[in-house]
Amino acid sequence: MAALTVWLFEVDRIDEVLESAGEFKQLGLIDYFDVALVSWLAGSDRPELTRLPELAGDNRFNDAFWAQLFGVTFFPASLGAGLGVAGAAVNDEELGLTPAMAATLRDEMRPGTAALFVYSSGASAQDGAASEEIRRRRKGVPLRLLSSNLTSEQDEHLRAVYREA
Numbered sequence: 001m002a003a004l005t006v007w008l009f010e011v012d013r014i015d016e017v018l019e020s021a022g023e024f025k026q027l028g029l030i031d032y033f034d035v036a037l038v039s040w041l042a043g044s045d046r047p048e049l050t051r052l053p054e055l056a057g058d059n060r061f062n063d064a065f066w067a068q069l070f071g072v073t074f075f076p077a078s079l080g081a082g083l084g085v086a087g088a089a090v091n092d093e094e095l096g097l098t099p100a101m102a103a104t105l106r107d108e109m110r111p112g113t114a115a116l117f118v119y120s121s122g123a124s125a126q127d128g129a130a131s132e133e134i135r136r137r138r139k140g141v142p143l144r145l146l147s148s149n150l151t152s153e154q155d156e157h158l159r160a161v162y163r164e165a
Contacts, residue, residue, distance in 0.1 A: 002033065002155040004096030006105065007116040008144040011039050014114055017143070021055055021116060029134050031121035034060040038070065039114040047074060047109060061119070065162035069095050069117065073105050094154060101146045108144070 009017055014037070024030040035055040040047035049070045053060065072095065096119070109115060150158070 001121070001152070002096070002150040002158075003118075003120055004101075004148045004150065005118045005120065006101065006146040007118065008105075008108055008146070009114055009116075011041060011112050011114045014039060017114070017116055018052075018055075021118075024134055025055055027133075030118070031057070032118060033057050033121070034065075034119045036066050036070075036117045037114065038074075038109070038117065040109055040111050042111045044111060059159065060164050061158070061162040062164045065095070065158070066117075069097060073097060073102050074109070094157065096148050096150045096154065096158070098148050101148055104146055 007017060018037070021030075021032075021035065025032055032055050034057070035052040037050045037052055038047045039050070049066060051063070051066060105115065
């Protein structure tokens with residue numbers, strides 16, 4: 001089962017969060033398929049997306065996936081018909097983003113905050129020991145976690161549409 005998890009935290013903790021995420025990968029606690037960081041620096045007009053291929057697996061998504069997920073999360077009203085055919089084919093829930101997650105992100109992301117978007121196997125959510133180890137190792141970084149499990153069909157659809165060539 002795949003999952004989209006969003007880790008919300010203060011922007012000044014980015015290095016610690018990325019260090020923890022790398023440690024989770026190295027220890028096999030999380031099987032990352034793809035990862036991106038959204039950071040909204042103080043004084044900036046809007047958040048910025050950075051893909052993290054060093055954390056991602058071999059079958060990561062192309063730029064279109066992250067652009068669409070970022071767009072429907074932070075700029076839904078401005079997208080409108082501009083999404084074109086790809087936008088009609090995949091909506092935010094098909095991307096793994098529930099309406100509640102999107103609303104929380106729009107409410108809580110502001111200058112000075114960041115979010116790590118993790119598309120993973122979701123196995124750690126099923127394994128209590130792995131979840132506990134992740135909590136223990138996150139180095140005291142206060143995180144707010146938002147998570148959505150994808151069905152096999154959603155996962156297969158996303159991989160078919162967005163797999164990086």
